[in-house]
Amino acid sequence: xxxxxxxAVVQVTPTAVAEMPGGAEVTLDGETFELEHGSVVxxxxxxxxxxxxxxxxxxxxxxxxxxxxxxxxxxxxxxSSLAPGSKVVTEYYDKAGLTPYLEELGFHTVGYGCTxxxxxxxxxxxxxxxxxxxxxxxxxxVLSGNRNFEARIHSEVKANYLASPPLVVAYALAxxxxxxxxxxxxxxxSDGEDVFLSDLWPSPADVRETVAGAIGxxxxxxxxxxxxxxxxxxxxxxxxxxxLFAWDPDSTxxxxxxxxxxxxxxxxxxxxxxxxxxxxxxxxxxxTDHISPAGSIKLDSPAGKxxxxxxxxxxxxxxxxxxxxxxxxxxxGTFANVRLRNLLVxxxxxxxxxxxxxxxxxxxxxxxxxxxxxxVPLIVLAGKxxxxxxxxxxxxxxxxxxxxxxVIAETYERIHRSNLLMMGILPLQFLPGExxxxxxxxxREEFSIQGxxxxxxxxxxxxxxxxxxxxxxxxxxxxxxxxxxxxxxxPYVLRRLLRx
Numbered sequence: 001x002x003x004x005x006x007x008a009v010v011q012v013t014p015t016a017v018a019e020m021p022g023g024a025e026v027t028l029d030g031e032t033f034e035l036e037h038g039s040v041v042x043x044x045x046x047x048x049x050x051x052x053x054x055x056x057x058x059x060x061x062x063x064x065x066x067x068x069x070x071x072x073x074x075x076x077x078x079x080s081s082l083a084p085g086s087k088v089v090t091e092y093y094d095k096a097g098l099t100p101y102l103e104e105l106g107f108h109t110v111g112y113g114c115t116x117x118x119x120x121x122x123x124x125x126x127x128x129x130x131x132x133x134x135x136x137x138x139x140x141x142v143l144s145g146n147r148n149f150e151a152r153i154h155s156e157v158k159a160n161y162l163a164s165p166p167l168v169v170a171y172a173l174a175x176x177x178x179x180x181x182x183x184x185x186x187x188x189x190s191d192g193e194d195v196f197l198s199d200l201w202p203s204p205a206d207v208r209e210t211v212a213g214a215i216g217x218x219x220x221x222x223x224x225x226x227x228x229x230x231x232x233x234x235x236x237x238x239x240x241x242x243x244l245f246a247w248d249p250d251s252t253x254x255x256x257x258x259x260x261x262x263x264x265x266x267x268x269x270x271x272x273x274x275x276x277x278x279x280x281x282x283x284x285x286x287x288t289d290h291i292s293p294a295g296s297i298k299l300d301s302p303a304g305k306x307x308x309x310x311x312x313x314x315x316x317x318x319x320x321x322x323x324x325x326x327x328x329x330x331x332x333g334t335f336a337n338v339r340l341r342n343l344l345v346x347x348x349x350x351x352x353x354x355x356x357x358x359x360x361x362x363x364x365x366x367x368x369x370x371x372x373x374x375x376v377p378l379i380v381l382a383g384k385x386x387x388x389x390x391x392x393x394x395x396x397x398x399x400x401x402x403x404x405x406x407v408i409a410e411t412y413e414r415i416h417r418s419n420l421l422m423m424g425i426l427p428l429q430f431l432p433g434e435x436x437x438x439x440x441x442x443x444r445e446e447f448s449i450q451g452x453x454x455x456x457x458x459x460x461x462x463x464x465x466x467x468x469x470x471x472x473x474x475x476x477x478x479x480x481x482x483x484x485x486x487x488x489x490x491p492y493v494l495r496r497l498l499r500x
Contacts, residue, residue: 024135028127031076035131035139036176041124042141042157043078043172044116045107045165048085050144057089058210060107060165061098062202067173068101070200071190075175077128080106083115087223088215096214105172117145118321119295121154132156142171149289149389151339155296158339170197252310254325258401259490265498267486270426273377273405273449277356279368280335281343281381281436281443287389288416292330292398293337294321294390301351302332302365324394327401334398335364343381344443356444368402378402381436381443382409387416396423400488406449408462408471410435417474424488426452427474428460439469455481 023036035041051057074080082102084090090109093099102108114120121141123129132139133156140159141148144167148160161177171177174186185194229235240246247256282290297303297317306328307317323329335342336351345352345361353364355371362370371378380399386409387395396419399407406426420427428449430436436443445464451457452473459470475481486492 022135022137024131024137026077026127026131028076028125033076035077035128035135035137037138038159038176038178039137039139040075040078040142040171040175040177041128041132041139042116042121042143042154043074043080043168044083044121044141044143044145045168046081046083046114046116046143047145048113049146050165051084051089052086054092054211054215055207056144056165057084058092058096058098058214059202059207060169061093061096061102062206062210063166063169063200064105064107065098065101066200066202067169067187067195068104070195072173072187072195072200074105074172078106078172078175079121079124079128080172081110081115081121082107083111083113084109085112087112088219091219091223092214096210098210102169105169107169107172114321116141116143116153117147118319119152119154119293120319120321121295123296124154124156129156140177142168142177144168147289147390149287151293151337152289152295155298155338166201170200252307252312252326252329253323255328257327259488260494263487263491263494265495267491267495270452270455270485272452273379273426273447276377276379276405276447276449277371278344278381278443278445278447279353279364279371279378279402279404280340281441282341282383282386283343284383284410285385285388286340286382288387288392288395288413289389290335290337290340291387291395292320292334292392294392295319297323297329297333298336298338301336302363303329303336306332327397330394331398331401332365334394334402354444356446365402372403376403377405379447379449380404380407380409381441382407383435384410386410386412387420388413391415391419393419396420396425399423400425408436412474418480421475421480422483422489424484424486424491426455426484428462428471429474431470431472434469439464439467441467455484 023034026033026035045051045060138158140161141153141157142161142163143153144163144165148162153160159177163171170181170186181197186197187195189195296319297307299314304317320330320333338350340351341349342353344354351364352361353367354361355367368378386407395416400423404425406428407420408428408430410430412427417427441464448463450461452460455475457473459472462469462471475484483489483492486495
């Protein structure tokens, strides 16, 4: 570990990708090179978490300066970007004279806020994408963000590493992840000599001196004095008047959701589940990003087809995260992660499932709609740590809108269990020592859940064809049981408002 004031850098252990055969010849902007397993194709200084630390940001700028002074350049297959959480970063970069060096290495400021960390890295150059496909390559992204869940950063990038801002610059120079930065050269300088990371790494004294000379309280006061003003485009947006939100029926970003359609004034009874089918069966450590991805929308996905049908061009798709106010997009994106492995369709990746008893394979959304038309309730089978990762509300909202009545998992991530019940989905848990596998479940059975007792039961009986087992009801408090009886927290709150 190497440290300087305000931050620490941890050496990333070279991965096993170096031992994997394969590669693809790629020509980009007139330059031909070999793209391989372990090639870094995205290097992003991003996220308010790291960019709020001037020491690590200045460290990245000084490392870039040292690299440019030695004649190094970013590898041509690396897409690099800079997205600080505050305009103050731009101010002190300019004052310190570091902006030109970062831009020389491709770290141009693309915006202020969530980008690569939330899946808004944008498309890779077409030749790079084609090379990844042709070689079936495990390529890498390095970012100074918070999260690197599977397929979150980019659907074509299978390995994503979190690093400090200086290391992001270093990996952009190296262009590969399978490098030992402590012993291998990061490149060759203009003098023909090998250049190592230790040659470029800024000293703590250099970082302190630059921070002291370039950053002052007045920067923050000036930038944040009119932080809510916005630019001309923002200020010219029409603002509807009135006490109620003006829903636009033609909007593909914000639409009136269906949570309250047909809602009675009083809650009903939580009935047993009869004649249910399994929509999705997954293994361990399925994250909320698997359940409700936040990144780019594929053209041939159910969400992509919906946008095309509503007159949205491919280049204007934006991301799931940006369209989370439109339930039509989000329900079609539920379980649409390109890395999701639904055990009902062995060997598949992505949003595929099987309709039962017909055995016909289709997208999860289309199959759920078919079950809805047939009046069939749905369940999800899962392993350990179901719902880990971000506490994403749409990872519960989406399954609710798909028609999921219950989830049976070995264990839950704490917040996701809570989110499920607050959307009216019954969280059940296998008894200790039991799993789908140990019970011989394939997910193709017809399921019933008996003894729910209006949410008061501590255990229920689950039947899967001829197999019967007990499951724990993961409702921990009287209020949680009340939420379930109301069909979730949204109907609960609305009914309380109506009574008031």
